[in-house]
Amino acid sequence: MATNAQYSVAAAIARFMASQGVKRVYTLPGSHVKAICAELARAAIRIVSVRHECSAVHMAHAEAHLTGQLGVAIVTTGPGLTNAVTGLASAYLARTPLLLLSARVPDPQAGMGALEEVPQGDLVRPVCRYVRAISDARHVLPALHMAATTALGSDGPSGPAYLDFDPSLLKQPIAPWHLDPRWFTPAARTPRLPDAHVIERAAHLLRESRRTLVIGGRAARGTGTSLERFLRDYGCVYLDTRESKGALPPDSPYSIPALRGRAIAEADLVVTLGRRLDFELAFGSAAVFSESARFIRIGRSAEELVENRRGDVEISADVGSALLALLACNAAPKTSGLEWRDELVRVNAEKTAKMTASSVAAPSGTDRRMHPYTLIDAINRFVDKDTICIVDGGDILSFARVRLNAHTYLDLGPFGCLGSGVPYGVAASLAFPSRRTIALIGDGAFGFSAMEIETAVRSRARALFVVANNDAWNIERQDQVVKYPGQDLGGDLSACRYDRLAQSLGAYGERVEDVASLDAALERGLANLPAVIDVAIRRDVLSADGKAGLADVPPLHALPAWDEAERLATSGATRPDQ
Ligand SMILES: Cc1ncc(C[n+]2csc(CCOP(=O)(O)OP(=O)(O)O)c2C)c(N)n1
Ligand SMILES: [Mg+2]
Numbered sequence: 001m002a003t004n005a006q007y008s009v010a011a012a013i014a015r016f017m018a019s020q021g022v023k024r025v026y027t028l029p030g031s032h033v034k035a036i037c038a039e040l041a042r043a044a045i046r047i048v049s050v051r052h053e054c055s056a057v058h059m060a061h062a063e064a065h066l067t068g069q070l071g072v073a074i075v076t077t078g079p080g081l082t083n084a085v086t087g088l089a090s091a092y093l094a095r096t097p098l099l100l101l102s103a104r105v106p107d108p109q110a111g112m113g114a115l116e117e118v119p120q121g122d123l124v125r126p127v128c129r130y131v132r133a134i135s136d137a138r139h140v141l142p143a144l145h146m147a148a149t150t151a152l153g154s155d156g157p158s159g160p161a162y163l164d165f166d167p168s169l170l171k172q173p174i175a176p177w178h179l180d181p182r183w184f185t186p187a188a189r190t191p192r193l194p195d196a197h198v199i200e201r202a203a204h205l206l207r208e209s210r211r212t213l214v215i216g217g218r219a220a221r222g223t224g225t226s227l228e229r230f231l232r233d234y235g236c237v238y239l240d241t242r243e244s245k246g247a248l249p250p251d252s253p254y255s256i257p258a259l260r261g262r263a264i265a266e267a268d269l270v271v272t273l274g275r276r277l278d279f280e281l282a283f284g285s286a287a288v289f290s291e292s293a294r295f296i297r298i299g300r301s302a303e304e305l306v307e308n309r310r311g312d313v314e315i316s317a318d319v320g321s322a323l324l325a326l327l328a329c330n331a332a333p334k335t336s337g338l339e340w341r342d343e344l345v346r347v348n349a350e351k352t353a354k355m356t357a358s359s360v361a362a363p364s365g366t367d368r369r370m371h372p373y374t375l376i377d378a379i380n381r382f383v384d385k386d387t388i389c390i391v392d393g394g395d396i397l398s399f400a401r402v403r404l405n406a407h408t409y410l411d412l413g414p415f416g417c418l419g420s421g422v423p424y425g426v427a428a429s430l431a432f433p434s435r436r437t438i439a440l441i442g443d444g445a446f447g448f449s450a451m452e453i454e455t456a457v458r459s460r461a462r463a464l465f466v467v468a469n470n471d472a473w474n475i476e477r478q479d480q481v482v483k484y485p486g487q488d489l490g491g492d493l494s495a496c497r498y499d500r501l502a503q504s505l506g507a508y509g510e511r512v513e514d515v516a517s518l519d520a521a522l523e524r525g526l527a528n529l530p531a532v533i534d535v536a537i538r539r540d541v542l543s544a545d546g547k548a549g550l551a552d553v554p555p556l557h558a559l560p561a562w563d564e565a566e567r568l569a570t571s572g573a574t575r576p577d578q
Contacts, residue, residue, distance in 0.1 A: 007179060009140050010170040013101070014039035016144045019184035022072050024048050024063065024430060026056035030076020032103035032116075035170040037074060048430065048459050050423070051451040053080050057087025057160075058423035058449075060098040063431050064091075065410050066388065068222070070148055070187075071098040071427075077105060078116025081164075085123060090415035091160045092127040094243065095218055097151040100124070102164040107135055120164055129153075130161035137174045140165075141183035148187035157301040158189075192300055194317035194325050202296045202313040203331035205269055209294070210333060211340040212236040213267035216244025217275025219299065219319040223247060226323040227273075234331055235338045236271070237263055237345065241280060242401070244273070245409040249385070254341070256348040257402075258355070261561075263344060264289050271296045274319045277308045278414065279558040284309030287569035288562045298322045355402070369538045370515050372399040375468060378518045379438060380405045382526065386435045388428045392421025393442025394475030396468040398543035398550075400440055408435075412445070419448025422465060426456045429463040429530075436526070437463040444473040446498060453532060457506040462529035464522070467498045470539035478542065479551035502532030509534065 007015070013036055017025070024046040027037060037047055050056045053075040060071030075084045081102050091098050105114035125131045130150040132143050147161035206212065214236045220227060221244055231238050231254040238248065238255045248255060256263055264270075264282070270293050277284030284295070286309070297304065297311030298319050305314045315322045376399060383389060389406035391397050397411060410428070412420050425439030446467050456463060477491025499509030508528035512521045512535045525531035545551075554563035 007174045007176075008035070008039070008171055009137050009165070009174050010035040010039040011042075012140055012174045012179065013144065013170075014043040014045065015184060016141060017045055017072060018043045020070060020148060020186055022070065024427075025072045025074055026050055026059040026063075026427070027074040028053050028056060028076070028080060030080050030103075032077040032105075032167045033074050033080075033101070033170075035167070036101060036103075036165075040074075046430075048426075048455070050455050052449060053083035054087045054419070055423040055426075055449050055452050055455070057084045057091065057098070057100060058417075058420045059427035059430075060100070061087065061091045061094070061096045061420070062390075062410060062424040062427035064096050064098050065094070066408065066428055067431055069097075070151060071096070072101070073098065074101045076116075077103055077120070077167075078118055081120045082118065082123065085127065086417065087420075088124055088160045088162070089127040090413055090417040090420060092129075093415045094413040095153070095158045096160070097153060097158040098160050099147055099151055100128075100160055100162045102162070103167045103170065104133065104164045106168055107166045121162070124160075124162045127160065128162045129156060129159040132163050134163055134165045135169060137169065137172055138178055140174060141178060141180075145183060145187055149189075152187060152189045153300065154187075154189045157303055191321070192317045194315050194322045196325075198313060198315050199322070199325045199329060202315060203326060203329045205294050205296055205313060206234050206271075206326070206331035207334050209269035210335050211267050212269040212271065212333070213263050214238045214271045214273065215275050215281065216240050216247050217273050217299070217304065217319075218243040219274025219304075220244040220247040223273070223320045223323055226320060226327060228252070229327055230323050233327070235333050235341050237267075237341050239263060241275060242409070242411055242413070244275070246407055249407060250405045254345060256344050258348045258351040259344050266290065266340070267293055269294050269296065272298065272304070272311075273323075274299045274304050276303045280414070282557055282559075282562045285557070285562065285566055285569075287565040288557070291569075367538060367540070369470075369513070369536045370518070371541060372396060372468060372537050372543075373403055374515055375466070375518070375535050375537055376400055376403040376440070378515075378522060379440060379466060381519065382436070382438065382522055383407075384436070388432060388435055388437045390421050390424045390428060390437065390439035391441070392418060392424070392439070392445040393468060394418075394444070394473060395470070395478070395543040395546060396440060396442045396474075396537075398475070398545035402544055404440070418442075418445040421445055422449040422452045422456075425463040425465055426452055426459065426461040426530075429456075429461040430459060433462060439463055439465045441465060441467055442474070443467055443469040443471065443496065443498065444493060447493075447496075450498070450501060451505070453502050453507050453530065454505040456530040464525050464529060465502075465532045466522070466525075467532060467534045468537050469496070469498065469534050470537050471495050472539050474539050475543065475546055475551060477539070478546055497534060498532055499534040502534075507532055512536065 064071035502509035
């Protein structure tokens, strides 16, 4: 057993990680950081070595999203760090708590033209919650604690934190009096309880409302039974957003995913659960939501509480505590009739049944390939309540959001970061080896990080990767065909065989071209993990996002219909729904 006196800075970092319950770190070798990795390995923390630093950050992201704990990635100086920036930006927008460690050029060489020298802290600062360059052994543990606590969102939104070290510092001894045992207790987010007066004001609004819409955010996950009770007892309908998916089972009775637009336009009270009113929610605009709708916003940070549209009541608290407090004060609506909710639930069920029927009947296209829904329906047959579902891609993401019956879910997130699906799948299956992980990925998205299939093989990550192969960046291609007919703007991809690529990397691979062999191929894949099943799908069907015009990039909103509503409202004309 090492005594405190024998600790190097790198060993103190490893001891800190162990004390935080970190089981794995994701990294790619580099001389500047190897002292940290050596000590982590000595502390029995698993080193998962990847093929691109962005993947390491994506993996830490998936680990954090799925476990609720800090994810950790370690990248080397210079290009190692710049490669990681995209992953950091994705975690930043998704508010995912992760810690990125790096080393920089030795301080005595800084500014002299050292190998791999770039201003690392400056490069990551806009997409991190905490950034610090460490040059002194005294700062190591306080900085690690600040980084972890900030990343977990103790006093603001959760997100990535970044530290880098002078490489020679890592090998220096750290004095015993800098190793106070309190530094080795888990960093935590301070619980935040709601103010009773604010809760009473929110309860008043709930009692007065007749059409309450609850919108899930990141913090809704983990509130399961209180959320279910809240929806049932207070007569609400519920909309999931991608970050809250999994808070309720896909067949939850008050969930109305097929009536998103209608619920948003008609609700007289909107309750947001730790959710930003961002592009996916029309920035909370009074031109899209009802102008007279009241808002109860629940959250821990300004982004969740006041951004874009003030709440009539803003509850600064953990979502779980706020829901419990609201449940305790009987805020059931005064009006006995729940006609609006009942109607939305009924119409949602009818619409969903219709969609299911049409997708089952979805014919093979002129190219004789299968409809994306046919593929998703087949995947659904292998998804149970413990399955972790990952989705990455363009059109295929849109189809999956409508049809995939995921209980635990992670997709490319608000950064729209293609290439995250394979790393997410690897990390999910390492974090939860006894659960099934299925990653559904567009062929374009798969290409960004296809080499991580080798990581999956080497690290024994037992995930199933299903490539939805339409030989195209399809959501972009479809838009190009309409807007720039006859021009080649790069939307087409070659007819690649991703099953063969996977085989060459040591994984199981199979190609599926006809529906009849799909289920058996998925079954064989699941029996031979990690596996890549490359499925030929149609490229001539429009997804919901394609139809909604996501690729139009209108100026005021993400969707053309919202953009138009905003334009009409600001020009003084009446809204189309009035
Ligand atoms: C890193 C990155 N580059 C470019 C884009 C723009 N983009 C959005 S969807 C898409 C097409 C994705 O193609 P694929 O993964 O094959 O899915 P498909 O649309 O064909 O289902 C592209 C290029 C992006 N979101 N992320
Ligand atoms: Mg594609």
